[in-house]
Amino acid sequence: MAKLLYSATMSLDGFIAGPGGDMSWLTEHIGPNPAVDRLIGEIGAILCGKRSYGGDDPHRGDPHREGKAFGGGWEGPQFVLTHHVPETPDPAVTFVGDLDSAVTAAKAAAGGKYVNIIGADVARQCLAAGLLDEIFVSIAPVLLGDGVRLFDHPGGTNVKLERLDLAEAPRATTLRLRVG
Template sequence: MSKLLYSATMSVDGFIAGPGGDMSWLTGHLGPNPAVDDLIHEVGALLVGNRTFRGDDPHRGTEQDGKAFGGGWSGPQFVLTHHAPAAPVPDVTFVGDLDSAVAAAKAAAGDKYVNVLGASVARQCLEAGVLDEVLVIIAPVMLGDGVRLFDHPGGTNVRLERLSLGEVPHATNLWLRVLR
């Protein structure tokens, strides 16, 4: 059975996107990362938040613009939204509620990961008790403002267990299991 994995590249001060969802900061921190290269082959489907799907792309203006993992992955994507576009998007299914989106993504992924993209949908998955793992690629930069990896007004205590810690020249990979 598939697992839900939230993966994101994060600044040292905890942001996955800059102010207004700006992803241009990430361009200078992309590079070879064996953990990500291995992960791509283990992803069977994406569960994507609407803002992430419609948002900025660190590959803007390049051949990889709009492609998951910079074009390294292709497959079914499930976008959680209440505002599906009128025109269909190839390989993308728009789903209006979390339970249906998770069920559809898990069915499509088979025994591979459902990779969760987007802070809001990841938080919703955590609150629903369906998020299994978190992979944070920590880039050596501080943004000072933007979209946090995890934001829970009023605070909370999500217990995590470290599965692995690795370093590449441009980042540190931290892989965690969500404890229930």
């Protein structure tokens, strides 16, 4: 059975995107990372939110990598959770209107591999629904000071995590954690 895994690269101060969803900060921190390479091979489907799907791209300007999952390192079924399907939908993407249907469809398409969650809001929704199994986060050596947090829960919460792996790479430290 497919599991849900939230993956992101974040700044040391906890942001996965800069102000306004800016992802340009990430470009200099993308590089060889064996843990990320292994993860890519474990992904069977991607589930993201509309903001992540249509948002800024750290590979902007690179015709071979821009707009592609993991900069073109991964291909497969992609699902976008949204209440507003574009008038001209992308034929390579399935747009889904509610979390349960999106998770069900993505798990079925993943073929027993991971459903990779991209986007803080979708990950927060999956966590709140008790659906999130793991978190994979690469910590980049940079402080952004503002932007979109890896996890934001106004009023606070206490989510227990168990470390599964810790890996060092030239441009990031990667943690893999089990939820609950």
